[in-house]
Amino acid sequence: MIAIDNILVSDDVVREQFVCDLAKCKGGCCEDGDAGAPLEKGELDEINAIYDIVKPYLTPAGIKEIETRGRYQYDREFGWVTPTIEGKMCAYGYRDEKGVIKCGIEQAYYDGKTSWKKPISCHLYPIKISMTKEGEVVNYEPRETMCRPGCIQGKKLKVPVYVFLKEALIRKYGEDFYGVLEQVAGSYFAKAEKQNK
Template sequence: MNLYEGILFNRKDMLSPFKCDVSRCRGACCFIEGELGAPLKAKELEIIDNVLPEVWDLIPDKSKEIVKTSGWYIKTDGKYYTNVVNRKECVFAFFENGIARCSFERRYFEGKIKFRKPISCHLFPLREYSFFFTELVYVKIPECETARETGFAEDIPLVLSLKEALIRRFGERWFSNLLEKELGITNIGVDKTGGAK
């Protein structure tokens, strides 16, 4: 593991090929089987409560029933997660042409809300854990095999694929220094469009 400004990460993982292609994976990270949905930060609870009316019409009826009867989040062991439908899709996911989409992200890009999505979703397949340090762990799931294939074909490493998310979470200076000082990636301009300059 490598440590940079209090953040633990694996250099090899950050440089491994990865680029999401939802046309191939069908948005699989939004409907991974399990009892819990996406991890949430406590401060995101109020934000989501406030924007819920803006995304409500995008949410499928079965998800609305879950939200009405048991709420949109689950608390367990002092941690928060989005609720899920039938131990699978996130209650905030909706399907469009067979692809799972995020209701928050849709409204964000429409300019209707300022909250893009939970930061854990934005950072995926990295998961953030906090112990003595903040640790970024690469979660390798079969559903993301197409992203690894696309990243390899297009020569895009995980760290650049997650550029927007990492900047959102840790800031532009941290990201720029991580690339140059820790990963040896140069001639990459930091911007907020998600692409390398």
């Protein structure tokens, strides 16, 4: 584990390689899970503020789910989460012409309609954050089958997880945190290279 302030980062975040391969996984993380996307408490206000802007990007089924059951729900195991359509796809998602699940919130952001990109849990995936007695723990947890194309592509392109998720990590923890993580990674790779000689 790498300790940065009171945050513990799994070595795998530095050591492993990953680049999403949407053409193959089809955005499966938006529908494969035990609940919707985890939400931080402050994100509930974000969703309320942008819902009417995002609504035109959503499917009729997604809108029905949201307007029937709420813009977010409380799950005993996961806390606040986005609603899902019949327990599967996130209600804020839609499928594009290639069958890839896209995020309506993120598309509104790309279209310049909102300044909030999407829930941080989605932005960070396949990094997951959990709370322990020791503090916040940052783990790399790709799905074995669904994320295999991303693991293969990451190795092929030689992109470490922390580099692929740079924007999300900075958004969550700030530039200083990421700078320290980069330094630690540099030391790790220098050591590994020395051992391989």
